Amino acid sequence: MLQQLRSHLAASRVQAPEATALSKPAAVLIALTDNSDNPSVVLTRRSQHLSSHSGEVSLPGGKWDPEDGPLQVTALRESHEEIGLEPNRVDVLGSLPVFQTWQGVQVVPFVGVVPERLQYIPNLDELDAIFQVPLQFFIDDNRLRTDVFERNVGHVWSPAYEYEGFEIWGFTARLLVNFLNGAFDVGIGPDNPAPVKDWSRA
Numbered sequence: 001m002l003q004q005l006r007s008h009l010a011a012s013r014v015q016a017p018e019a020t021a022l023s024k025p026a027a028v029l030i031a032l033t034d035n036s037d038n039p040s041v042v043l044t045r046r047s048q049h050l051s052s053h054s055g056e057v058s059l060p061g062g063k064w065d066p067e068d069g070p071l072q073v074t075a076l077r078e079s080h081e082e083i084g085l086e087p088n089r090v091d092v093l094g095s096l097p098v099f100q101t102w103q104g105v106q107v108v109p110f111v112g113v114v115p116e117r118l119q120y121i122p123n124l125d126e127l128d129a130i131f132q133v134p135l136q137f138f139i140d141d142n143r144l145r146t147d148v149f150e151r152n153v154g155h156v157w158s159p160a161y162e163y164e165g166f167e168i169w170g171f172t173a174r175l176l177v178n179f180l181n182g183a184f185d186v187g188i189g190p191d192n193p194a195p196v197k198d199w200s201r202a
Contacts, residue, residue, distance in 0.1 A: 016110070
């Protein structure tokens with residue numbers, strides 16, 4: 001699986017844009033464990049005391065700082081600050097196209113491979129959990145529900161998953177599914193036997 005991913009990213013050759021060319025630039029790291037057949041992705045859960053997105057599952061990353069320079073530095077810096085991941089332990093394979101949140105933040109995802117049994121240290125000011133989910137879990141698409149949103153960026157859907165008590169939904173779930181569809185052509189779409197929740201009517 002990792003070899004297929006390396007080939008896909010090498011062929012796609014997506015060039016990460018300059019942060020100054022984006023509105024509200026940010027970067028995240030899709031950190032995959034170094035297991036060639038069954039890699040997992042490293043995810044976090046934001047602390048309950050935070051003023052925004054509290055308790056939500058997310059990828060390591062955050063807003064660009066002008067001192068960072070390239071957005072790849074942002075992804076690695078934030079990963080280090082949030083989960084104690086040293087930048088030199090990440091084999092960055094490449095970047096993905098810009099993915100925009102409904103609030104207008106333009107996020108550049110970077111894909112990297114990390115040692116499989118690496119120990120992480122959560123920054124308790126920001127996180128209350130770090131966990132890993134096999135990519136195959138998302139590829140199997142046994143979702144909890146399908147969320148539908150009506151946003152100013154258009155009609156948006158997102159799968160929602162539950163893994164060992166963690167609910168993975170919204171931006172993080174959409175980004176991971178978009179990544180898997182592009183890298184492995186798995187065809188995950190809005191149609192699924194799981195129930196639909198229309199948040200525009202909530």
